[in-house]
Amino acid sequence: GNSVTQMEGPVTLSEEAFLTINCTYTATGYPSLFWYVQYPGEGLQLLLKATKADDKGSNKGFEATYRKETTSFHLEKGSVQVSDSAVYFCAPQGSNYKLTFGKGTLLTVNP
Amino acid sequence: EAGVAQSPRYKIIEKRQSVAFWCNPISGHATLYWYQQILGQGPKLLIQFQNNGVVDDSQLPKDRFSAERLKGVDSTLKIQPAKLEDSAVYLCASSLGVDRVEAFFGQGTRLTVV
Numbered sequence: 314g315n316s317v318t319q320m321e322g323p324v325t326l327s328e329e330a331f332l333t334i335n336c337t338y339t340a341t342g343y344p345s346l347f348w349y350v351q352y353p354g355e356g357l358q359l360l361l362k363a364t365k366a367d368d369k370g371s372n373k374g375f376e377a378t379y380r381k382e383t384t385s386f387h388l389e390k391g392s393v394q395v396s397d398s399a400v401y402f403c404a405p406q407g408s409n410y411k412l413t414f415g416k417g418t419l420l421t422v423n424p
Numbered sequence: 425e426a427g428v429a430q431s432p433r434y435k436i437i438e439k440r441q442s443v444a445f446w447c448n449p450i451s452g453h454a455t456l457y458w459y460q461q462i463l464g465q466g467p468k469l470l471i472q473f474q475n476n477g478v479v480d481d482s483q484l485p486k487d488r489f490s491a492e493r494l495k496g497v498d499s500t501l502k503i504q505p506a507k508l509e510d511s512a513v514y515l516c517a518s519s520l521g522v523d524r525v526e527a528f529f530g531q532g533t534r535l536t537v538v
Contacts, residue, residue: 317466319466345523345524347526349529355531356515356529356530356531356532357467357515357517357529358529359526359527359528362524362526364523364524402466402467406524409472409474409479409480410455410472410474410479410519410521410522410523411469411472411479411480412457412469412517412527413469414459414466414467414468415466416465416466417464417465417466
């Protein structure tokens with residue numbers, strides 16, 4: 314089955330710092346890859362996705378590139394804001410649309 | 425477009441009691457998921473339906489958990505009897521059920537077993 318290894322948190326950054334959250338996965342077949350975000354007190358929502366090799370998903374200044382050769386989907390943002398403070402989950406979607414989540418990375422951005 | 429609706433939002437019960445959660449997915453979504461999210465962890469898939477058939481329930485503790493999806497729309501997840509370790513947020517999600525599209529999540533039900 315699918316599995317996800319996600320960078321351990323918590324991550325604490327100052328505003329405008331560069332962010333990387335690493336994610337590697339194992340999956341049968343050719344999964345789609347997602348990053349979900351959970352803001353304080355809110356439900357899980359999609360941040361970005363990539364559905365084939367070398368695709369780059371992007372949203373709200375965040376980016377992640379589907380690297381099939383390294384089975385990775387690292388999340389990056391060039392300049393984080395306080396409002397980016399949240400928990401981030403990497404999630405591959407394998408066969409039968411099964412969606413598997415990593416443990417999550419708590420990001421705190423200080424002003 | 426209406427999102428995934430879940431109820432109740434919060435529930436507190438004593439151990440050995442029973443509890444049920446309800447989910448109404450987005451209209452037209454064939455796939456419905458129930459996840460358990462323990463504090464500080466990622467969501468763990470309990471059961472996945474495609475229309476009204478079960479696709480995956482390998483991590484559902486079947487001695488105490490049950491779920492159904494009547495007519496391929498609404499779904500109910502039940503715990504009977506509850507244990508302390510069942511305290512968690514129970515998330516329902518739905519998707520179109522075709523390749524490479526995302527799932528949409530409800531707000532979740534926070535269960536506390538005392």
